Amino acid sequence: MTQSSSNPAESTYQNPLIERYSSREMATLWGPNRRFQTWRRLWIALAESEKELGIDISDTQLDQLRAFESNLNLDVAREYERIRRHDVMAHVEAYGDQCPDAKKIIHLGATSCFITDNADVILIRDALRLVARRLAATIDTMATFAAQHRALPCLGFTHLQPAQPTTIGKRCCLWTYDLVLDLLEIEHRLDTLCARSAKGTTGTQASFLQLFGGDHEKVRQLERRIAEKIGFDKTYAVTGQTYPRKVDAQLLDALSGIAQSLHKTATDIRLLANRKEIEEPIEKQQIGSSAMPYKRNPMRSERICALTRFVMSLQSSPAMTAATQWMERTLDDSANRRLVIPQAFLAIDASLVLMQNIASGFVVYPKTIEHNLAKELPYMETENIMMRAVEAGGDRQDLHERIRIHSREVAQRVNAEGKPNDMIERLKNDDAFSAVSFDTEINPLDFVGRAPEQVDEFIEQEIKPIRSRYADQESLSVEVTV
Template identity: 65%
Template sequence: MAHDLYENPLNTRYASAEMSRLFSDQRKFSTWRRLWVILAEAEHEMGLPVSREQIEEMKAQVDNIDFQVAAAYEKKLRHDVMAHVHTFGDLCPGAMPIIHLGATSCYVTDNTDLILMREALELIARRLAVVIDALGKFATTHRELPCLGFTHLQPAQPTTVGKRATLWIYDLALDLAEIEHRIESLRARSVKGTTGTQASFLALFHGDHAKVRQLEAMVAERMGFSGSYAVTGQTYTRKVDAQIVDTLSGVAQSAHKLASDLRLLASRKEMEEPFEANQIGSSAMAYKRNPMRSERVCALARFVMSLQSSPAATLATQWMERTLDDSANRRLVIPQAFLGIDAVLLLLTNISSGLVVYPKTIAANLNAELPFMASENLMMAAVERGGDRQELHEVIRAHSQAAALDVKQEGKPNTLLERLRGEPAFAGVDLAAAMNPRDFVGRAPEQVDEFVADIIEPIRARYRSALGQETEGLKV
């Protein structure tokens, strides 16, 4: 590592080596060469003047890239694709006359981007499935554990720890469905020509439209795509990039919400992310157990969400058949969006597989608020014993307001039950029995079971092989 030059921390600190390699120069330019081989093979099979010997010469040099030579050519030619045509041609001089035959630069640049984004989306899908699986196990384990619910970040009707986890999982499951849709929707640019008219290929085949269509289908299939985009300009529509980065931003949004909830729960001492034996929470405050992984998730997710506007603006400004102001922007945005989400999901894998729950603190926090939430049940119990509903409501209202003031102004425990015990209207009502937290969580445990069966199990079935593999560790 060159310590006197800026290094992107997505590569050096956060994302996986697997994702970094995917967007590396070696992978990019060797894919260009494979595309030139695919084109040459298809042209050979369709009777164009491309020999088997030329193709074999190209195949032998696909991964042998001299980046210094390529840089020298680019400095001279001011064109990255032609620089690599010449660099490739130097290694296979017999094939030089037919390298890039009939193609425009976007044959290699756009098709390569589509191939790499497809593979990156598949990696993200597998990582998402791993997180969903781990959180699903967590939800099942804690399906019945009552906890205080929150609306407006104010105490609300109780839920369970497991049910709350399903809210996080469902967002991620929707993201996974969107990613799978994007993978399924991807097509090749294939061979469309300089402005998308295929004029150069029509000339090569002496006006035979059927052969041009056959070549396009053959190249797309050998790239691993089910077909090619119906029409293009010089590039495939940048709408595709915008849709993909929107989808990655969606993952970031879900991850940010999840990690934010964990940070709030950590502040209440109800849940914590994994904390290692020798981990330091603060350089000054030795007692601290800061939720640093969750905070990092939020930081990286925020970065990915901020990238969403660039592909949209790029799409909007692609004048006519294309403008080149997309190039530099895409080189920055697309790899970094994937690297950022890769890093987020690695963190979430670590967090979700080691979440720590503190049931007694959860119970204490719930019990402090439960009397207020039990007031309707208490009122109904008193009505059953012959009480007047309206009078009982007023008694509870007055005592609830007074108890709330004690809590807020005096720092006292919730005294609502003690106050009601002294009221004749509630004589004979078993106040303690009305305080069972499990009576307030409704169908939360059953909802967890149904969610796991209906949503998580199909994901587990689709990604069974991925779930059996060991995931990469964190860069810290």
């Protein structure tokens, strides 16, 4: 007989995004305490604003609401929800039990989406700020690594085939620039995020217009005051019952963009680990395989790929939700949004923690990088040799054909027979290249173009402003939990 655990947390499914991957900061942000305290903050902002505009609400009532803003009775709310089957009204009644004098003015004139949607944009705003800070920190760490290896030549690849050399630092700038573009998009989403504020049941503000006796200006003031109290300087111009669900689709587009960038970078790291050129950090007691003790698996990079693939898969849900909001809204958005939005943020947060951790501890193997490049460098030198032979009077087309034939023979020698690349030696012994001096040793830096200078310019033009913008931000935890 199977023994069941007496601990409920061990006998029911736990979300691994919370249990294993995301930071405490992001997990707490989306937790029930934060959400329901935000609901109460909104009820207080509503009551304060209504009182300021002439509604009969006493200081005693407001004081009672404020006294229990953070003192939640979630067990009472859960029991009310079991009976009422309505989460907002359950919390209205639970709050009212604690604030009997204020009970009759809680939620006055409002609809459920006044609470849920305004709370969501507050949480989204705070989560975006956290993501922006993590992005900036990751960008800073990666740029530091790029600067350190700005002039370390390595083999470049196109089509995953050997191509013109680049440098380790320049390649890291490719990874980093994707994240820079993502940060700009996150900042744009923050700049354009608005409060829903007091829009009413179908967005017409009819209940508030009635509350203020037909005074349109007071309704406009109510909307502005509530938005300001919850930290927004603007509201959505028009809404149905909810803020435009298009906003959620744009939000997931931005988070998916980060996921795409991190997945690409983590995949490159995994490929480079296979070539023994660069590895992610590995802890002293870390185990790579239960069967193969020698394994050094790129666990962090693999986890990034797993988590970011999940975020990319979530991108379609808000798009479909936005496309199927009939008339002023339908409730088929609710359950989907409760899953998608928090989990996308949690997975992106976890992925950025991992990437910053990797970038801060990259292990580079210059000798292996040099060895891998040296095997291919003779091919790349042939273009320079051909041009020198042409300058000495050779026929360019004939020289090109001779190099092609030699390179095919060398490829057979290297790939099929495992012998060294003797391309330069072959050309030395070919009469068509007799006028060319082969005395100069091949220098890999001669083939990397402006890569080191591009690293310098990238850091000066793109990274320095980001470092300046986020210089006063407090540090975030970067612990890799599992």
